[in-house]
Amino acid sequence: MSADADARPVERDPVIHAQARLRLTTRLAALPSGDRIAFPRVQQLLDMTAGNLATHLRRLEDAGYVEVTKTHRGRSPVTYLALTRTGRRAYEDYLTALRALLQAAEPGTTGTTTTGGERS
């Protein structure tokens, strides 16, 4: 299996690849599925400007990775964000690709022996 993965060039999903979006998807993936998080809380957690966060969110939303729900809490509108199923899978694939790249780049190790060693 591992040799097979090494034979193909490892593709990294460009939607997640940008640093800001990797941080964002990591944060959203850490929420239990079924939970949503308010836009301002994400902004505060990531220390991003609203405009910057919105830009990256749009990219993730367009790819179907993030679901944006607009609702009201009392009188004020609230925007909630959650990773979609597709988004969660894409994120996990991205991490798998990262680890594969790292193993391929590591000197003195072969693709078949690194998997077990890394976990310990």
Place this chain on the structure above:
Amino acid sequence: MDGRQPPETALDPAEQLRLVAEQRARTHAALVPDERLLFGAWGVAWSVGFGAIWLASPRREGGPLVPVPFWSVGLLFLLLFLAAAAVTAVHSIRIGRGITGASSRTGAMYGWGWFLGFAMLPTIVLGAERLGAPPEATALLWPAVSGLIVGLLYVGGAAAWDDPTQFAIGVWIMVTTGIGCLLGLQALYLVMCLAGGGGFLTAAAWFAVRRGHVARRTAAVGA
């Protein structure tokens, strides 16, 4: 950072994995309750609060060990418990800010369970008093029913969040309270001080050690 199309800085895979690990750890710190703080606060409230009541309550063979007016230790006890409850409430609300969905509903129902359970405690004592229960019996009901509520709610919380440590604490509190009731009122205070308060403080220490291990492992593996 402020342009419409921010630069797509490309990190190497190792740096990216480090970034992921760091973001995960930060999310954990921001969204998961700090058990050290919560168990620590309750540990202090139980050990100092019940310890003070034990010292000030009359022994079977005479007066109290420390002759202070009982209302003063009662007040100390109340203040300690209100403080621990305030720490818990503020911490839980801070963590849950801006989160909605299944887990916030679970947390809200659980929180209301605590509040309502203790809100109904005085009515139980009052009911017993009205039936003519002697003062010693009604005095026993306060810590006894409290211990049962606390133990059961920890067991319930353990079931909701799949947390064996919470289950162990719940069972410990329930069982020690039950046994303490058989030993008499003053002994029950001491049991709740040492076993109850000590149990919470041990849990706080255990979580502190576990957090240290997890942090070191995360740093070492990088993912």
